[in-house]
Amino acid sequence: MITFNNLSVGFDNHNVLNTISGSAKQGQLVALLGENGAGKSTLLHTLAGMHSFTGSVLFNTKPLASHAKKRLATQRAVMMQANHVGFDFTVFELIAMGRYPYVESLKMQSEKVHKYAAIMDLSHYLTRRVSALSGGEQQRVHMARTLAQLNAFTQSAEPKLMLLDEPTSALDMRHQHALLSCIKTFVEQGNSAIIAIHDLNLASLYATDAILLHNKKVLQSGPINTVLTEQNLQQMYAMKLHVNPHPYNDAPMVFSQRQEFL
Amino acid sequence: MNTLTLSRFTPITLSQTHKWMLLASVCIFALALLSIGYGPAGWDWRLAIAWLAPEYFNQFDALQINVVMQIRLPRFVLAVLVGLILAQTGAATQALCRNPLADPSIIGISAGAAMVAVAFIALSAQFNFNAQLYLPYASFLGALGVTSLVYFIAKQQGQINITTLILVGVAINALAFAIIGLLSFFADDSALRLINYWTMGSLGGASWSTIIQAAPLLLISLIGLWRLKEPMNLLLIGESQAQYLGVDTNKLKLYVIILVALGVGAVVALTGLIGFVGLVVPHIARLMVGPHLRNMLPLCMLIGVVVLLLSDWLARIVIMPAELPIGIITALLGAPLFIYLIVKNKRGWS
Numbered sequence: 001m002i003t004f005n006n007l008s009v010g011f012d013n014h015n016v017l018n019t020i021s022g023s024a025k026q027g028q029l030v031a032l033l034g035e036n037g038a039g040k041s042t043l044l045h046t047l048a049g050m051h052s053f054t055g056s057v058l059f060n061t062k063p064l065a066s067h068a069k070k071r072l073a074t075q076r077a078v079m080m081q082a083n084h085v086g087f088d089f090t091v092f093e094l095i096a097m098g099r100y101p102y103v104e105s106l107k108m109q110s111e112k113v114h115k116y117a118a119i120m121d122l123s124h125y126l127t128r129r130v131s132a133l134s135g136g137e138q139q140r141v142h143m144a145r146t147l148a149q150l151n152a153f154t155q156s157a158e159p160k161l162m163l164l165d166e167p168t169s170a171l172d173m174r175h176q177h178a179l180l181s182c183i184k185t186f187v188e189q190g191n192s193a194i195i196a197i198h199d200l201n202l203a204s205l206y207a208t209d210a211i212l213l214h215n216k217k218v219l220q221s222g223p224i225n226t227v228l229t230e231q232n233l234q235q236m237y238a239m240k241l242h243v244n245p246h247p248y249n250d251a252p253m254v255f256s257q258r259q260e261f262l
Numbered sequence: 263m264n265t266l267t268l269s270r271f272t273p274i275t276l277s278q279t280h281k282w283m284l285l286a287s288v289c290i291f292a293l294a295l296l297s298i299g300y301g302p303a304g305w306d307w308r309l310a311i312a313w314l315a316p317e318y319f320n321q322f323d324a325l326q327i328n329v330v331m332q333i334r335l336p337r338f339v340l341a342v343l344v345g346l347i348l349a350q351t352g353a354a355t356q357a358l359c360r361n362p363l364a365d366p367s368i369i370g371i372s373a374g375a376a377m378v379a380v381a382f383i384a385l386s387a388q389f390n391f392n393a394q395l396y397l398p399y400a401s402f403l404g405a406l407g408v409t410s411l412v413y414f415i416a417k418q419q420g421q422i423n424i425t426t427l428i429l430v431g432v433a434i435n436a437l438a439f440a441i442i443g444l445l446s447f448f449a450d451d452s453a454l455r456l457i458n459y460w461t462m463g464s465l466g467g468a469s470w471s472t473i474i475q476a477a478p479l480l481l482i483s484l485i486g487l488w489r490l491k492e493p494m495n496l497l498l499i500g501e502s503q504a505q506y507l508g509v510d511t512n513k514l515k516l517y518v519i520i521l522v523a524l525g526v527g528a529v530v531a532l533t534g535l536i537g538f539v540g541l542v543v544p545h546i547a548r549l550m551v552g553p554h555l556r557n558m559l560p561l562c563m564l565i566g567v568v569v570l571l572l573s574d575w576l577a578r579i580v581i582m583p584a585e586l587p588i589g590i591i592t593a594l595l596g597a598p599l600f601i602y603l604i605v606k607n608k609r610g611w612s
Contacts, residue, residue, distance in 0.1 A: 048506065077506065080502065101508040
């Protein structure tokens with residue numbers, strides 16, 4: 001779906017990403033892991049086409065810039081951190097914006113908005129103003145908008161891609177799992193997603209693959225249960241960590257222990 | 263349950279907007295009767311319709327009918343056009359800058375148009391030519407020149423930086439008003455009165471010929487911005503978000519800037535500087551129906567017409583038979599209302 005090769009990105013002569021390569025294929029939910037400032041957001045923004053870069057980014061085997069903008073918007077959606085909206089839209093209006101790339105009646109649009117709002121547990125919030133919601137609720141609104149943009153969970157001939165920057169950061173535990181299982185279902189229908197995420201255990205439970213970013217490079221990438229090793233993680237986070245099997249699921253679990261930094 | 267909420271939700275938002283629009287339309291109709299029917303040449307609401315069929319209204323003489331047709335009607339049409347344009351360009355500029363406090367006057371377009379026009383008035387005294395004749399063209403050129411200048415300064419690495427846009431606008435405003443102040447020293451007495459009157463705005467110069475002269479520009483701006491309301495709406499949630507949703511934002515911003523310049527340049531040429539309308543009217547509309555341009559823009563434009571008609575009528579009757587500059591009325595009406603709205607309710611922006 002999306003492949004990047006020898007990708008380098010820099011700001012003001014300062015390299016943020018240095019010749020990294022990777023991909024997200026159909027059916028893969030790729031977790032982008034790394035410490036603060038490792039370049040996770042930069043990589044996502046670059047894959048979304050927001051930064052200039054050297055190297056190549058291919059979306060469906062064609063360079064990103066060669067895709068028609070409106071059509072690309074139905075195949076690829078991006079949800080970024082800090083989605084502050086300066087104007088006071090209602091939840092309904094904001095989710096409906098995801099339908100911009102589609103030509104459809106207002107009635108059809110309204111049905112779609114209700115569908116994706118229900119998936120994100122927002123049915124009772126539709127007339128509320130977004131600014132009156134909590135951070136986690138706002139995050140769910142933006143997720144519903146992203147799902148609406150990709151027309152998720154409907155029959156589609158073409159695979160779709162989601163790029164999500166810490167979509168669970170403000171959510172409570174139930175909604176974290178709800179959101180990630182929703183993305184997992186989306187991916188299992190022949191689509192693909194790359195999510196930057198800090199919670200290693202959530203990543204382990206839902207992601208199929210992982211890319212570990214460290215020192216502007218890819219430390220390791222591959223199936224998540226082969227990548228989440230004590231050695232990799234201790235190198236990445238520079239602290240003592242333990243990886244043990246999950247007692248109920250087939251997934252590695254990461255345990256930190258009390259540390260003394262000072 | 264789901265179908266129930268579905269069938270309830272959509273009609274409520276629509277009728278909310280339609281209710282306000284209906285109210286604004288009723289106001290416009292009443293103000294139309296008022297502004298066409300009442301004035302120094304005769305006070306009778308029937309004057310507002312008498313011109314349609316003078317033979318049925320033999321209580322009015324030919325002079326009165328003529329006043330209505332040649333003075334009050336063009337003035338009414340001009341007020342409607344200016345109201346539509348000022349409200350729409352205000353809303354468009356706010357979308358462009360993603361800032362509810364932005365206005366064509368903020369990015370320097372109005373001031374640029376005014377500066378060039380005032381230069382013409384002042385120079386006409388020195389070089390003895392008829393400024394009135396060239397004023398509209400000078401004003402268009404000023405708006406277009408400033409807009410291109412601001413645009414090219416603000417465009418960095420292929421992207422238009424909104425912060426730079428606003429800052430350049432601030433600098434150009436200061437410069438333009440300094441030059442206007444400077445030029446007024448070179449103007450003679452009659453030109454000074456004209457400058458003074460004109461920088462405060464007036465619809466008094468309305469005539470069919472000037473309206474027709476400016477009509478193409480006004481219509482391009484009106485129709486063009488109207489057609490861009492859906493993508494402009496996405497700009498409100500952020501430029502990158504709009505791009506991810508499939509909007510070519512650089513092209514969109516360029517179109518909006520040009521269309522705003524066309525509209526504002528034409529309006530400044532016809533009426534001078536009428537402040538507060540482009541800033542306050544979108545605020546009022548947003549407080550009523552929220553920021554979504556599909557609902558807000560039509561309501562905003564109707565309110566713009568209401569405000570213009572009301573202000574112009576007041577400007578004509580307050581110190582009759584003399585006339586106040588309409589800019590004084592819009593500021594007197596707009597500023598307190600603006601403050602009240604800020605205090606009362608923050609729906610629409612945060």
